[in-house]
Amino acid sequence: MIVHHLGNENSLLQVFVDELRDKKVQKDSMRFRKNMERIGEILAYEFSKTTNYKPVNIETPLASTKAFKFTEQPVICSILRAGIALHNGILSYLDQADNAFISAYRKMHKNGIDFSIEVEYLSTPEIKDRILIIADPMLASGNSIWHVFETLTKNSTPKEIHIFAVVAAPEGIELLKNKLPENTHLWIAKIDQGLDKKSYIIPGLGDAGDLAYGEKL
Template sequence: MQERVLWCFSSCTIKSRLFLAMTLQLRVYVPPHPLIKHWLAVARDAGTPSVLFRSAMTELGRWLTYEAARDWLPTQETAVQTPLDTCPATVIDPQIPVAVVPILRAGLGLLEGAQTLLPLASVYHLGLARDEETLQPHCYLNKLPEKFDPQTRVLITDPMLATGGSIMATMAELTQRGADPSLTRIVCVVAAPPALQKLSEAYPGLIVYTATIDEKLNSKGFIVPGLGDAGDRTFGT
Protein backbone atom coordinates (compact mmCIF):
# COMPACT_ATOMS: atom_id res chain seq x y z
CA MET A 1 0.00 0.00 0.00
CA GLN A 2 1.26 3.44 -0.87
CA GLU A 3 2.45 5.43 2.13
CA ARG A 4 0.38 8.38 3.19
CA VAL A 5 1.50 11.23 5.37
CA LEU A 6 0.01 11.18 8.87
CA TRP A 7 -0.09 14.14 11.23
CA CYS A 8 -0.97 13.27 14.82
CA PHE A 9 -2.27 16.02 17.06
CA SER A 10 -2.06 15.62 20.81
CA SER A 11 -3.32 18.16 23.34
CA CYS A 12 0.10 19.77 23.76
CA THR A 13 2.21 18.96 20.69
CA ILE A 14 1.99 18.53 16.92
CA LYS A 15 3.95 15.61 15.52
CA SER A 16 4.60 14.72 11.89
CA ARG A 17 5.22 11.07 11.09
CA LEU A 18 4.52 8.36 8.53
CA PHE A 19 1.57 5.99 8.65
CA LEU A 20 2.40 4.13 11.87
CA ALA A 21 0.60 2.66 14.87
CA MET A 22 -2.95 3.77 15.63
CA THR A 23 -3.17 5.99 18.70
CA LEU A 24 -6.11 7.68 20.37
CA GLN A 25 -5.52 11.11 18.94
CA LEU A 26 -6.64 13.04 15.91
CA ARG A 27 -5.15 11.68 12.71
CA VAL A 28 -4.77 13.90 9.66
CA TYR A 29 -3.93 12.31 6.32
CA VAL A 30 -2.39 14.34 3.49
CA PRO A 31 -2.48 11.87 0.57
CA PRO A 32 0.50 12.33 -1.79
CA HIS A 33 -1.65 11.77 -4.88
CA PRO A 34 -0.57 13.74 -7.98
CA LEU A 35 -4.18 14.55 -8.93
CA ILE A 36 -4.84 15.97 -5.47
CA LYS A 37 -1.70 18.10 -5.74
CA HIS A 38 -2.67 19.29 -9.22
CA TRP A 39 -6.21 20.34 -8.31
CA LEU A 40 -4.98 21.97 -5.11
CA ALA A 41 -2.64 24.12 -7.22
CA VAL A 42 -5.53 25.08 -9.50
CA ALA A 43 -7.71 25.98 -6.51
CA ARG A 44 -4.99 28.05 -4.85
CA ASP A 45 -4.28 30.15 -7.96
CA ALA A 46 -5.97 33.55 -7.61
CA GLY A 47 -6.30 33.69 -11.41
CA THR A 48 -8.45 30.55 -11.61
CA PRO A 49 -11.95 31.51 -12.85
CA SER A 50 -15.00 30.37 -10.89
CA VAL A 51 -15.99 27.67 -13.37
CA LEU A 52 -12.55 26.03 -13.13
CA PHE A 53 -12.45 26.52 -9.37
CA ARG A 54 -15.70 24.53 -9.12
CA SER A 55 -14.08 21.76 -11.17
CA ALA A 56 -11.11 21.76 -8.78
CA MET A 57 -13.45 21.45 -5.79
CA THR A 58 -15.31 18.58 -7.44
CA GLU A 59 -12.10 16.70 -8.21
CA LEU A 60 -10.66 17.31 -4.74
CA GLY A 61 -13.92 16.07 -3.24
CA ARG A 62 -13.69 12.95 -5.39
CA TRP A 63 -10.09 12.02 -4.69
CA LEU A 64 -10.08 12.91 -0.99
CA THR A 65 -13.28 10.91 -0.51
CA TYR A 66 -11.65 8.00 -2.32
CA GLU A 67 -8.81 8.10 0.21
CA ALA A 68 -11.20 8.50 3.15
CA ALA A 69 -13.28 5.51 2.05
CA ARG A 70 -10.29 3.18 1.88
CA ASP A 71 -10.55 1.74 5.42
CA TRP A 72 -13.93 3.23 6.33
CA LEU A 73 -16.73 1.84 4.18
CA PRO A 74 -18.26 -1.32 5.70
CA THR A 75 -17.95 -4.49 3.62
CA GLN A 76 -19.26 -8.01 3.70
CA GLU A 77 -18.03 -11.27 2.24
CA THR A 78 -20.13 -13.11 -0.30
CA ALA A 79 -19.78 -15.24 -3.43
CA VAL A 80 -20.55 -14.49 -7.07
CA GLN A 81 -21.04 -16.64 -10.11
CA THR A 82 -18.60 -15.80 -12.92
CA PRO A 83 -19.16 -17.11 -16.45
CA LEU A 84 -16.96 -20.06 -15.48
CA ASP A 85 -17.32 -20.77 -11.76
CA THR A 86 -18.24 -19.34 -8.37
CA CYS A 87 -15.70 -17.29 -6.44
CA PRO A 88 -15.50 -15.33 -3.20
CA ALA A 89 -16.23 -11.60 -3.38
CA THR A 90 -16.27 -8.53 -1.16
CA VAL A 91 -19.05 -5.96 -1.50
CA ILE A 92 -20.14 -2.82 0.32
CA ASP A 93 -22.52 -3.75 3.14
CA PRO A 94 -25.90 -2.19 2.19
CA GLN A 95 -27.24 -2.56 5.72
CA ILE A 96 -24.85 0.01 7.21
CA PRO A 97 -26.02 3.59 6.56
CA VAL A 98 -23.67 6.17 5.05
CA ALA A 99 -24.31 9.92 5.31
CA VAL A 100 -22.63 12.96 3.78
CA VAL A 101 -22.90 16.28 5.60
CA PRO A 102 -21.80 19.28 3.51
CA ILE A 103 -21.28 22.46 5.53
CA LEU A 104 -22.94 25.22 3.50
CA ARG A 105 -22.09 27.02 1.37
CA ALA A 106 -18.57 25.97 0.60
CA GLY A 107 -19.02 22.28 1.46
CA LEU A 108 -21.30 21.93 -1.56
CA GLY A 109 -18.24 22.36 -3.77
CA LEU A 110 -16.83 19.06 -2.53
CA LEU A 111 -20.19 17.26 -2.43
CA GLU A 112 -20.48 16.44 -6.13
CA GLY A 113 -17.14 14.63 -6.16
CA ALA A 114 -18.00 12.76 -2.96
CA GLN A 115 -21.36 11.65 -4.34
CA THR A 116 -19.77 10.05 -7.40
CA LEU A 117 -18.15 7.58 -5.00
CA LEU A 118 -21.00 7.37 -2.47
CA PRO A 119 -24.09 7.51 -4.72
CA LEU A 120 -26.39 5.82 -2.19
CA ALA A 121 -25.36 7.97 0.77
CA SER A 122 -27.96 10.19 2.42
CA VAL A 123 -27.10 13.90 2.23
CA TYR A 124 -27.90 16.14 5.21
CA HIS A 125 -27.26 19.87 4.73
CA LEU A 126 -25.97 22.05 7.55
CA GLY A 127 -25.75 25.80 6.96
CA LEU A 128 -23.27 27.74 9.08
CA ALA A 129 -22.16 31.35 8.61
CA ARG A 130 -19.21 32.92 10.41
CA ASP A 131 -19.51 36.32 12.08
CA GLU A 132 -16.56 38.23 10.65
CA GLU A 133 -16.19 40.24 13.87
CA THR A 134 -16.28 37.47 16.48
CA LEU A 135 -15.31 34.62 14.09
CA GLN A 136 -18.06 32.54 15.74
CA PRO A 137 -20.46 30.47 13.62
CA HIS A 138 -24.23 30.71 13.65
CA CYS A 139 -26.55 28.12 12.15
CA TYR A 140 -29.11 29.19 9.53
CA LEU A 141 -30.11 25.72 8.21
CA ASN A 142 -30.11 22.33 9.91
CA LYS A 143 -31.38 19.31 7.99
CA LEU A 144 -29.73 16.70 10.21
CA PRO A 145 -31.91 13.80 11.37
CA GLU A 146 -33.10 13.67 14.95
CA LYS A 147 -31.07 10.50 15.52
CA PHE A 148 -28.35 8.68 13.59
CA ASP A 149 -28.05 4.92 13.61
CA PRO A 150 -24.97 4.30 15.80
CA GLN A 151 -23.26 2.44 12.94
CA THR A 152 -23.68 5.30 10.46
CA ARG A 153 -20.56 6.33 8.57
CA VAL A 154 -20.62 10.13 8.40
CA LEU A 155 -18.53 12.10 5.89
CA ILE A 156 -18.29 15.87 6.47
CA THR A 157 -17.27 18.09 3.55
CA ASP A 158 -15.85 21.53 4.36
CA PRO A 159 -13.06 23.04 2.23
CA MET A 160 -11.41 25.07 5.01
CA LEU A 161 -10.64 24.11 8.62
CA ALA A 162 -9.38 27.46 9.91
CA THR A 163 -10.36 28.69 13.39
CA GLY A 164 -12.33 25.51 14.04
CA GLY A 165 -15.60 27.23 14.89
CA SER A 166 -17.74 25.72 12.13
CA ILE A 167 -16.35 22.21 12.32
CA MET A 168 -16.64 22.14 16.11
CA ALA A 169 -20.27 23.29 15.87
CA THR A 170 -20.89 20.59 13.26
CA MET A 171 -19.35 17.86 15.40
CA ALA A 172 -21.43 18.98 18.39
CA GLU A 173 -24.64 18.74 16.34
CA LEU A 174 -23.67 15.32 14.98
CA THR A 175 -22.62 13.75 18.27
CA GLN A 176 -25.70 14.90 20.13
CA ARG A 177 -27.70 13.07 17.46
CA GLY A 178 -25.77 9.86 18.02
CA ALA A 179 -23.04 10.02 15.37
CA ASP A 180 -19.86 8.22 16.45
CA PRO A 181 -16.70 10.37 15.99
CA SER A 182 -14.64 7.23 15.38
CA LEU A 183 -16.85 6.44 12.35
CA THR A 184 -16.77 10.03 11.11
CA ARG A 185 -14.42 11.34 8.43
CA ILE A 186 -13.78 14.97 7.53
CA VAL A 187 -12.78 15.88 3.99
CA CYS A 188 -11.30 19.35 3.51
CA VAL A 189 -8.93 21.09 1.12
CA VAL A 190 -6.83 23.19 3.48
CA ALA A 191 -6.49 22.75 7.24
CA ALA A 192 -4.75 24.91 9.84
CA PRO A 193 -3.39 24.00 13.30
CA PRO A 194 -5.98 25.98 15.36
CA ALA A 195 -8.90 23.93 14.01
CA LEU A 196 -6.99 20.65 14.20
CA GLN A 197 -5.93 21.34 17.78
CA LYS A 198 -9.55 21.95 18.85
CA LEU A 199 -10.73 18.78 17.13
CA SER A 200 -7.95 16.78 18.73
CA GLU A 201 -8.82 17.94 22.23
CA ALA A 202 -12.54 17.30 21.84
CA TYR A 203 -12.67 14.25 19.55
CA PRO A 204 -9.65 11.95 19.84
CA GLY A 205 -9.88 9.20 17.27
CA LEU A 206 -11.44 11.44 14.62
CA ILE A 207 -9.80 11.31 11.18
CA VAL A 208 -9.32 14.19 8.73
CA TYR A 209 -8.34 13.95 5.06
CA THR A 210 -6.96 17.15 3.58
CA ALA A 211 -5.02 18.20 0.49
CA THR A 212 -2.63 20.28 2.60
CA ILE A 213 -1.95 21.79 6.03
CA ASP A 214 -1.06 25.49 6.11
CA GLU A 215 0.74 26.97 9.07
CA LYS A 216 -1.16 30.08 10.09
CA LEU A 217 -4.24 32.30 10.07
CA ASN A 218 -4.33 36.03 9.42
CA SER A 219 -6.03 38.59 11.68
CA LYS A 220 -9.38 37.91 10.00
CA GLY A 221 -9.20 34.18 10.62
CA PHE A 222 -8.39 33.21 7.02
CA ILE A 223 -5.84 30.48 6.33
CA VAL A 224 -2.55 31.74 4.84
CA PRO A 225 -1.60 31.04 2.09
CA GLY A 226 -4.90 29.15 1.83
CA LEU A 227 -7.11 29.65 -1.22
CA GLY A 228 -9.32 32.58 -0.26
CA ASP A 229 -13.07 32.34 0.38
CA ALA A 230 -13.98 28.92 -1.02
CA GLY A 231 -17.71 29.67 -1.04
CA ASP A 232 -17.37 32.94 -2.94
CA ARG A 233 -14.95 31.43 -5.43
CA THR A 234 -17.14 28.35 -6.00
CA PHE A 235 -20.29 30.33 -6.69
CA GLY A 236 -18.73 33.38 -8.32
CA THR A 237 -20.00 35.84 -5.69
Protein backbone atom coordinates in the same frame (compact mmCIF):
# COMPACT_ATOMS: atom_id res chain seq x y z
CA MET B 1 -7.68 12.76 16.39
CA ILE B 2 -6.06 10.75 13.61
CA VAL B 3 -4.76 13.04 10.86
CA HIS B 4 -4.40 11.69 7.31
CA HIS B 5 -2.36 14.41 5.56
CA LEU B 6 -2.50 13.36 1.92
CA GLY B 7 -0.39 16.34 0.81
CA ASN B 8 2.82 14.84 2.14
CA GLU B 9 3.50 13.34 -1.28
CA ASN B 10 3.41 14.90 -4.75
CA SER B 11 0.42 13.68 -6.73
CA LEU B 12 -2.48 14.86 -8.87
CA LEU B 13 -4.14 15.84 -5.60
CA GLN B 14 -1.59 18.61 -5.14
CA VAL B 15 -2.02 19.74 -8.75
CA PHE B 16 -5.74 20.22 -8.08
CA VAL B 17 -5.07 22.07 -4.80
CA ASP B 18 -2.57 24.37 -6.50
CA GLU B 19 -5.10 25.20 -9.22
CA LEU B 20 -7.66 26.08 -6.54
CA ARG B 21 -5.16 28.57 -5.10
CA ASP B 22 -4.09 30.19 -8.39
CA LYS B 23 -5.82 33.57 -8.88
CA LYS B 24 -5.66 33.17 -12.66
CA VAL B 25 -7.36 29.77 -12.58
CA GLN B 26 -9.89 30.99 -9.99
CA LYS B 27 -11.49 33.21 -12.62
CA ASP B 28 -13.04 30.04 -14.08
CA SER B 29 -15.66 29.09 -11.48
CA MET B 30 -16.61 25.89 -13.29
CA ARG B 31 -13.00 24.69 -13.18
CA PHE B 32 -12.83 25.66 -9.49
CA ARG B 33 -15.89 23.54 -8.73
CA LYS B 34 -14.54 20.65 -10.81
CA ASN B 35 -11.25 20.65 -8.92
CA MET B 36 -13.17 20.66 -5.64
CA GLU B 37 -15.11 17.63 -6.88
CA ARG B 38 -11.92 15.87 -7.92
CA ILE B 39 -10.41 16.41 -4.49
CA GLY B 40 -13.61 15.08 -2.90
CA GLU B 41 -13.27 11.94 -5.02
CA ILE B 42 -9.66 11.42 -3.93
CA LEU B 43 -10.52 11.92 -0.25
CA ALA B 44 -13.39 9.43 -0.61
CA TYR B 45 -11.09 6.91 -2.30
CA GLU B 46 -8.51 7.15 0.48
CA PHE B 47 -11.24 6.85 3.12
CA SER B 48 -12.56 3.73 1.35
CA LYS B 49 -9.32 1.90 2.14
CA THR B 50 -10.09 2.06 5.87
CA THR B 51 -13.75 1.05 6.01
CA ASN B 52 -15.19 -2.46 6.35
CA TYR B 53 -16.31 -4.73 3.52
CA LYS B 54 -18.39 -7.88 3.35
CA PRO B 55 -18.09 -10.68 0.76
CA VAL B 56 -20.98 -11.26 -1.63
CA ASN B 57 -21.52 -13.47 -4.66
CA ILE B 58 -22.22 -11.90 -8.04
CA GLU B 59 -22.88 -13.35 -11.50
CA THR B 60 -20.71 -12.32 -14.43
CA PRO B 61 -21.76 -13.26 -18.00
CA LEU B 62 -19.51 -16.33 -17.64
CA ALA B 63 -19.51 -17.46 -14.01
CA SER B 64 -20.32 -16.84 -10.37
CA THR B 65 -17.57 -15.03 -8.45
CA LYS B 66 -16.88 -13.44 -5.09
CA ALA B 67 -17.08 -9.66 -4.74
CA PHE B 68 -16.99 -7.17 -1.88
CA LYS B 69 -19.33 -4.38 -0.78
CA PHE B 70 -19.31 -1.87 2.04
CA THR B 71 -20.60 -3.37 5.27
CA GLU B 72 -22.54 -0.15 5.81
CA GLN B 73 -23.04 3.16 4.04
CA PRO B 74 -21.97 6.47 5.62
CA VAL B 75 -23.85 9.73 6.03
CA ILE B 76 -22.16 12.64 4.23
CA CYS B 77 -22.90 16.04 5.78
CA SER B 78 -21.65 19.11 3.92
CA ILE B 79 -21.53 22.62 5.32
CA LEU B 80 -23.42 25.02 3.06
CA ARG B 81 -22.65 26.54 0.70
CA ALA B 82 -18.91 26.07 0.23
CA GLY B 83 -19.12 22.34 0.83
CA ILE B 84 -21.47 21.54 -2.06
CA ALA B 85 -18.84 20.93 -4.76
CA LEU B 86 -16.70 18.88 -2.35
CA HIS B 87 -19.84 16.96 -1.34
CA ASN B 88 -20.62 16.14 -4.99
CA GLY B 89 -17.14 14.69 -5.44
CA ILE B 90 -17.41 12.54 -2.32
CA LEU B 91 -20.88 11.36 -3.34
CA SER B 92 -19.74 10.42 -6.85
CA TYR B 93 -17.54 7.73 -5.24
CA LEU B 94 -19.60 6.90 -2.15
CA ASP B 95 -22.70 6.86 -4.31
CA GLN B 96 -24.92 4.83 -1.97
CA ALA B 97 -24.35 7.13 1.00
CA ASP B 98 -27.09 9.07 2.76
CA ASN B 99 -26.83 12.84 2.73
CA ALA B 100 -27.16 15.68 5.23
CA PHE B 101 -26.82 19.44 4.83
CA ILE B 102 -26.18 22.12 7.42
CA SER B 103 -25.56 25.85 7.31
CA ALA B 104 -22.75 27.43 9.33
CA TYR B 105 -21.30 30.86 8.78
CA ARG B 106 -19.18 33.51 10.47
CA LYS B 107 -21.18 36.36 12.01
CA MET B 108 -18.65 39.15 12.29
CA HIS B 109 -18.61 41.41 15.34
CA LYS B 110 -18.49 45.19 15.08
CA ASN B 111 -14.69 45.30 15.41
CA GLY B 112 -14.37 43.44 12.09
CA ILE B 113 -12.03 40.85 13.60
CA ASP B 114 -13.91 38.73 16.13
CA PHE B 115 -16.79 36.51 15.04
CA SER B 116 -19.21 33.87 16.23
CA ILE B 117 -20.46 30.82 14.34
CA GLU B 118 -24.17 30.74 13.46
CA VAL B 119 -25.88 27.45 12.59
CA GLU B 120 -29.36 28.02 11.15
CA TYR B 121 -30.39 25.08 8.95
CA LEU B 122 -30.10 21.30 9.24
CA SER B 123 -31.48 18.46 7.12
CA THR B 124 -30.19 15.01 8.09
CA PRO B 125 -31.10 11.34 8.27
CA GLU B 126 -30.55 9.39 11.48
CA ILE B 127 -26.83 9.26 12.33
CA LYS B 128 -26.96 7.17 15.50
CA ASP B 129 -24.35 4.37 15.37
CA ARG B 130 -23.46 5.27 11.78
CA ILE B 131 -20.33 6.51 10.01
CA LEU B 132 -20.54 10.31 9.77
CA ILE B 133 -18.50 12.31 7.23
CA ILE B 134 -18.46 16.10 7.70
CA ALA B 135 -17.28 17.88 4.54
CA ASP B 136 -16.00 21.47 4.52
CA PRO B 137 -13.30 22.76 2.13
CA MET B 138 -11.63 25.10 4.64
CA LEU B 139 -10.60 24.14 8.17
CA ALA B 140 -9.46 27.49 9.58
CA SER B 141 -10.14 28.09 13.28
CA GLY B 142 -12.09 24.83 13.50
CA ASN B 143 -15.08 26.50 15.14
CA SER B 144 -17.49 25.88 12.23
CA ILE B 145 -16.85 22.14 12.22
CA TRP B 146 -17.02 22.02 16.02
CA HIS B 147 -20.41 23.79 16.10
CA VAL B 148 -21.69 21.57 13.29
CA PHE B 149 -20.59 18.47 15.20
CA GLU B 150 -22.33 19.69 18.36
CA THR B 151 -25.55 20.31 16.42
CA LEU B 152 -25.48 16.96 14.62
CA THR B 153 -24.76 14.96 17.77
CA LYS B 154 -27.13 16.75 20.14
CA ASN B 155 -29.53 13.78 20.12
CA SER B 156 -27.54 11.08 18.27
CA THR B 157 -24.05 9.64 18.60
CA PRO B 158 -22.33 8.38 15.42
CA LYS B 159 -20.17 5.27 15.47
CA GLU B 160 -17.33 6.91 13.54
CA ILE B 161 -16.51 10.53 12.68
CA HIS B 162 -14.54 11.54 9.59
CA ILE B 163 -13.74 15.15 8.63
CA PHE B 164 -13.00 15.82 4.94
CA ALA B 165 -11.29 19.14 4.17
CA VAL B 166 -9.13 20.56 1.40
CA VAL B 167 -6.96 23.11 3.22
CA ALA B 168 -6.39 23.35 6.98
CA ALA B 169 -4.55 25.57 9.44
CA PRO B 170 -2.67 23.99 12.37
CA GLU B 171 -4.78 26.05 14.79
CA GLY B 172 -7.99 24.48 13.53
CA ILE B 173 -6.56 20.98 13.67
CA GLU B 174 -5.46 21.58 17.26
CA LEU B 175 -8.91 22.80 18.30
CA LEU B 176 -10.59 19.73 16.81
CA LYS B 177 -8.04 17.47 18.50
CA ASN B 178 -9.09 18.98 21.82
CA LYS B 179 -12.85 19.01 21.13
CA LEU B 180 -13.70 15.88 19.12
CA PRO B 181 -13.42 12.22 20.19
CA GLU B 182 -9.92 10.76 19.99
CA ASN B 183 -10.85 8.27 17.25
CA THR B 184 -12.03 11.05 14.88
CA HIS B 185 -10.31 10.92 11.47
CA LEU B 186 -9.27 14.06 9.57
CA TRP B 187 -8.71 13.58 5.83
CA ILE B 188 -6.87 16.66 4.57
CA ALA B 189 -5.31 17.54 1.21
CA LYS B 190 -2.99 20.29 2.50
CA ILE B 191 -1.96 21.72 5.89
CA ASP B 192 -1.01 25.39 5.50
CA GLN B 193 1.11 27.80 7.56
CA GLY B 194 -1.54 29.21 9.88
CA LEU B 195 -4.13 31.95 10.35
CA ASP B 196 -3.93 35.72 9.95
CA LYS B 197 -5.47 38.15 12.47
CA LYS B 198 -8.91 37.66 10.88
CA SER B 199 -8.60 33.86 11.15
CA TYR B 200 -8.18 33.35 7.40
CA ILE B 201 -5.85 30.57 6.27
CA ILE B 202 -2.43 31.62 4.90
CA PRO B 203 -1.66 31.06 2.05
CA GLY B 204 -5.11 29.48 1.73
CA LEU B 205 -7.17 30.07 -1.40
CA GLY B 206 -9.76 32.72 -0.54
CA ASP B 207 -13.50 32.26 -0.02
CA ALA B 208 -14.34 28.83 -1.44
CA GLY B 209 -18.07 29.53 -1.55
CA ASP B 210 -17.66 32.79 -3.48
CA LEU B 211 -15.17 31.27 -5.91
CA ALA B 212 -17.47 28.33 -6.63
CA TYR B 213 -20.85 30.06 -6.75
CA GLY B 214 -20.32 33.84 -6.96
CA GLU B 215 -19.92 36.59 -4.41
CA LYS B 216 -22.64 36.91 -1.75
CA LEU B 217 -24.12 40.08 -0.30
